[in-house]
Amino acid sequence: MSNKVQSQIAAALLAWYDAHARVLPWRAPPGAPAADPYRVWLSEVMLQQTQVATVMPYFDRWTARWPDFASLAAADDAEVMSMWAGLGYYARARNLLKGARAVVADHGGRLPGDEAALLTIPGIGAYTAAAIAAIAFGRRAVVVDGNIERVVSRLFAIPTPMPAAKPAIRAATDAITPDARAGDFAQAMMDLGSGICTPRNPKCLLCPIAASCTARAAGEQERYPVKLPKKARPVRYGTMFWLTSGADVWLVRRPDKGLLGGMRGLPSGPWLAEAPGLADAPVAADWRMLPAQAEHGFTHFTLVCALAAARWDGQTAPGEGEWWPIDDIESAGLPTVFAKAARAFRESDACGG
Structure with a gap:
């Protein structure tokens, strides 16, 4: 692809973006001065492996509570984790x-x-650093997320399977990234991948750079990016415990390190290749196994949990944790896996133990 064609791609994409850019609360309008770096940083982190529609209400609540770095830096850890609950990848x-x-x-x-x-800032990797530099500061940076990978792999018909294709995709993205308006260019590529150059049934007739697309010329748009067959996701098994006292249920705080670290949740035993039964139950009690179960997909495995319910009649607390009103369980900020289990317990009428 010649330098002239590469320049034409950038010009056509920016012209399209000027007319069709999505309006998002963390974005500046096309051609306007760069957006607030705090909001760009926050949005980029929230959008990692998460859809825009899911992020929007979280972003609004978060910025209303912590509008800048100083307010977030002074925030209580538990409140932050509670605010994040349900967004995943904690x-x-x-x-x-x-x-x-x-x-x-x-x-x-x-x-x-x-x-x-x-x-050098915790949580900022190569992609996020490039996105912030381009979008928040107007620097020329090569920004490559999942949507851009798809657009560029089709544009250049890169035959190498993912993830080995990433260096070639980055080099190709570098070749078409303009010196001016690099932030707008990156966001235009994201919008193109999100709304037009979609994984299935791409809308090539609406694409502003379709004339330069090698994959489209060959009629092989959906072949790219080339992917190896997916491996089956392993299954782990666990037990969720629903310990009630009156109208309250016992919740615990998970260890700071590890999966769902620092989050409030239901007591649970180990997550293993075989069902652990009542291992690591929070207390010795007359546990009743329910016929229902809770299932949740994590990135690298699927968790299937049995549900055990009991009533606590002791005079003291069962350990480190807190009693929470069952009728107000939604306000506990439980991660999705525990929220699913709580719904299953309530639907199984386990609130009385």
Whole structure:
């Protein structure tokens, strides 16, 4: 692909973006000065492996509560984790806190605009550093997310299977990234991948750069990006415990490190290749196994949990945790896996133990 064609791609895409850019609360309008770095940083972290529609209400609530780095840096860890509940990939929330505190402690509360400096902040990797540099600071940076990978792999018909194709995709993206308006260009590519150059049934007739697309010329748009066959996701088994006292249920705080670290949840035993039964039950009690179960898909495995219910009649608390009103369980900020289990318990009429 010639340099002239590469320049034409950027020009056509930016013209399309000027007319069709999505209006999002973390974006500046096309051609306008760069957006607030805090909002760009927050949105990029929230959008990692999460759809825009899912992120929007979380972003609005978050920025209303913590509108800048200083307010987030001073936030209570538990409140932050509760606010994040349901968004998934909870390490992101912990890294947002660490990142905000690093920005305040090491950068005077202002996010640096240089990619190398951005990479020193917890939770910011190569993609996020490039996106922030381009979108929030107008720097030329090569931004490649999942949508852009798909657009570029089709545009250049890159035959190498993923993830080995990533270096070639990055080099091709670099070749078409303009020196000016790099942030708008990156967001235009994201919008194109999200709304037009979709995984299935891409809308090539609406694509502003279809004339330059090698895959379309060959009629092989959906072949790219080339992917190896997926491996079956393993299954792990566990037990969720529903311990009630009156109208309350016993909740615990998970260890800070590990999956769902620092989050409030139901007591649960180990998650193993075979069902653990009542192993690690929170107390010795007359546990009743329910016929229902709760299932949840994590990134690398599927969790299938048995449900055990009991009533606590002891005079003291069962351990480290808290009693929570069952009728107000939605306000506990439970991660999705525990919220699913809580619904299953309530639907099984286990509230009385």
